[in-house]
Amino acid sequence: MxxxxxxxxxxxxxxxxxxxxxxxxxxxxxxxxxxSEENLLFWLACEDYKKAASETERAEAAKRIYAEFVEVDAPRQINIDCVTRGEISENIAQPGPNCFDRAQSLIYGLMENDxxxxxxxxxxxxxxxxxx
The missing domain is CATH 1.10.196.10 (Regulator of G-protein Signalling 4; domain 1)
Structure with a gap:
């Protein structure tokens, strides 16, 4: 305890x-x-994503996060606006360290206020x- x-x-x-x-x-x-556990699981996945040691590790983590939480009809699809979802879709081929920051911030706000x-x-x- x-x-x-x-x-x-x-x-x-x-x-x-x-x-x-x-x-x-x-x-x-x-x-x-x-x-609504997908919100927390997505937020935690983003925290881990930021700690990726290499570009290869980051690219694999990004694809995993995208497939599980971001793409339309993902098994744990998070509730984000289509503009944010679109930005991630465009960046997923070469994901930078901040690829999910906007979505993570939106989800944090959702958890904090709701x-x-x-x-x-x-x-x-x-x-x-x-x-x-």
């Missing part, structure tokens, strides 16, 4: 929640109940707070 200061910190900001591995897992469980406030009110989070 997460230490008390972690669980309390998760309530302070989405960043605190995402900085903690346990927080990520609890948030993912919550999002799964809302059928999913995160509901998470804080959720039974999942409230139960963890009470256990402290």
């Amino acid at each position: 997460a230490p008390v200061h972690d669980v309390v910190a998760w309530g302070e900001s989405l960043d605190h929640l995402l900085e903690c591995k346990t927080g990520q897992l609890v948030f993912e469980d919550f999002l799964r109940t809302e059928y 999913c995160y406030p509901r998470f804080l009110k959720s039974e999942i989070y409230q139960a963890l707070l009470e256990q402290q």
Whole structure:
């Protein structure tokens, strides 16, 4: 179980929640109940993408992210506007380190303004707070 200061910190900001591995897992469980875990999974995939050691690694990761989250009818398609989706499609052949930044920022905003406030009110989070 997460230490008390972690669980309390998760309530302070989405960043605190995402900085903690346990927080990520609890948030993912919550999002799964809302059928929106693709948002967090995409955001985490983008964080890993930025750490790619080589262009080859980055290109492979970009294709994976694109196929899983971005292209129309992807298995975990994220909710982004067609302009952003189009930009990624154009850049996917030679993806730069910032290929997914705009989409990641949009998804972060969606989580912060929509999913995160509901998470804080959720039974999942409230139960963890009470256990402290």
